[in-house]
Amino acid sequence: MTEQITLRAPDDWHIHLRDGAALERTVGDAARQFRRAIVMPNLVPPVVDAEDALFYQLRIREQIPEGNPFEPLMVIYLTDRTDAEVVKLAHEAGVIAAKLYPAGATTNSDSGVTDITNIYPALEAMQECGMKLLLHGEVTTSDIDIFDREQVFIEKTLSRLVEDFPTLKIVLEHITTAHAAEFVQNARDGVGATITAHHLLYNRNHMLVGGIRPHYYCLPILKRGYHQSALIEAATSGNPKFFLGTDSAPHAQGKKETACGCAGCYTAFAAIELYAEAFERAGRLDKLEGFASEFGPDFYGLPRNEDTITLVKQPWALPQSLDMGGEPLIPLAAGETLNWRLA
Numbered sequence: 157m158t159e160q161i162t163l164r165a166p167d168d169w170h171i172h173l174r175d176g177a178a179l180e181r182t183v184g185d186a187a188r189q190f191r192r193a194i195v196m197p198n199l200v201p202p203v204v205d206a207e208d209a210l211f212y213q214l215r216i217r218e219q220i221p222e223g224n225p226f227e228p229l230m231v232i233y234l235t236d237r238t239d240a241e242v243v244k245l246a247h248e249a250g251v252i253a254a255k256l257y258p259a260g261a262t263t264n265s266d267s268g269v270t271d272i273t274n275i276y277p278a279l280e281a282m283q284e285c286g287m288k289l290l291l292h293g294e295v296t297t298s299d300i301d302i303f304d305r306e307q308v309f310i311e312k313t314l315s316r317l318v319e320d321f322p323t324l325k326i327v328l329e330h331i332t333t334a335h336a337a338e339f340v341q342n343a344r345d346g347v348g349a350t351i352t353a354h355h356l357l358y359n360r361n362h363m364l365v366g367g368i369r370p371h372y373y374c375l376p377i378l379k380r381g382y383h384q385s386a387l388i389e390a391a392t393s394g395n396p397k398f399f400l401g402t403d404s405a406p407h408a409q410g411k412k413e414t415a416c417g418c419a420g421c422y423t424a425f426a427a428i429e430l431y432a433e434a435f436e437r438a439g440r441l442d443k444l445e446g447f448a449s450e451f452g453p454d455f456y457g458l459p460r461n462e463d464t465i466t467l468v469k470q471p472w473a474l475p476q477s478l479d480m481g482g483e484p485l486i487p488l489a490a491g492e493t494l495n496w497r498l499a
């Protein structure tokens with residue numbers, strides 16, 4: 157008999173779906189395995205208020221396959237001009253979080269916040285209404301080495317935010333270092349972190365040894381193996397502060413395989429299978445359900461999904477290439493064999 161595991165249906169607490177012609181691909185892939193997803197607002201121009209979020213949500217909904225219960229959860233993008241009124245209106249429209257991108261930190265972050273104190277009134281309002289703060293946790297000053305940017309953000313910005321807003325719920329997104337795992341573990345209640353499948357499966361050697369592999373390039377950048385081990389330990393520990401967020405971030409093949417390639421890995425095609433691979437390698441498949449399906453909704457104060465998914469142990473190869481709105485898109489781990497497959 158084929159080995160199989162059944163899990164409460166999972167959600168993705170951090171995904172990039174993009175817009176327009178890309179949505180058929182990205183929404184279809186996400187909806188195949190996740191019931192809900194927190195949709196990042198870094199479009200060009202970004203999703204900055206209730207109106208933008210509701211229109212974007214409509215465009216996403218149009219691409220949900222017939223009969224699929226997928227629910228996109230919306231986020232606004234904090235800029236230097238986001239004030240308490242914007243937050244209040246977004247909250248009333250059902251927007252569940254706001255995202256802080258330090259200006260210039262990552263893909264489409266040019267409109268991001270230049271000085272955190274500019275948005276203190278907005279953060280005050282978020283704390284009051286229960287809207288979550290999601291962080292791309294990297295500093296952007298040129299004197300800080302790219303491999304240290306997460307650690308310095310934690311020391312300079314996050315530790316201060318956690319104290320200045322003692323009841324604000326904060327998620328440090330896509331953590332990549334032992335420092336981040338340790339900080340979140342020891343932080344007050346209401347501070348959590350998402351972890352991607354690629355940061356569990358890979359370290360910087362995978363990206364840089366034997367040739368430079370642009371499909372592994374994402375931000376925050378893959379770190380050394382020591383940090384990868386700390387992330388695996390955190391994700392598979394059963395600590396509810398750590399939960400699933402793929403950070404699946406598609407860029408067409410031509411934008412990755414070029415002299416100045418974009419940051420982002422497309423993992424949505426096989427996200428839950430990639431996580432299963434990482435948890436199995438750690439000998440902790442039994443911890444996947446909490447991480448993928450329980451701790452996220454608990455953190456956000458939303459009900460856990462009632463239905464289930466089944467993964468079967470049946471090796472299969474990821475396709476070499478996908479289509480995204482007429483352009484080739486290379487999924488992470490293209491052509492590689494995974495052990496688990498969504499039934």
Ligand SMILES: NC(=O)N[C@@H](CC(=O)O)C(=O)O
Pocket residue numbers: 172198262263264292373374375376403405406419420421
């Ligand atoms: N993670 C990435 O490398 N890229 C993301 C942006 C982000 O989440 O930082 C993207 O939008 O492409």
Ligand SMILES: [Zn+2]
Pocket residue numbers: 262292329330375376
């Ligand atoms: Zn980010």
Ligand SMILES: [Zn+2]
Pocket residue numbers: 170171172196330403405
């Ligand atoms: Zn992201």
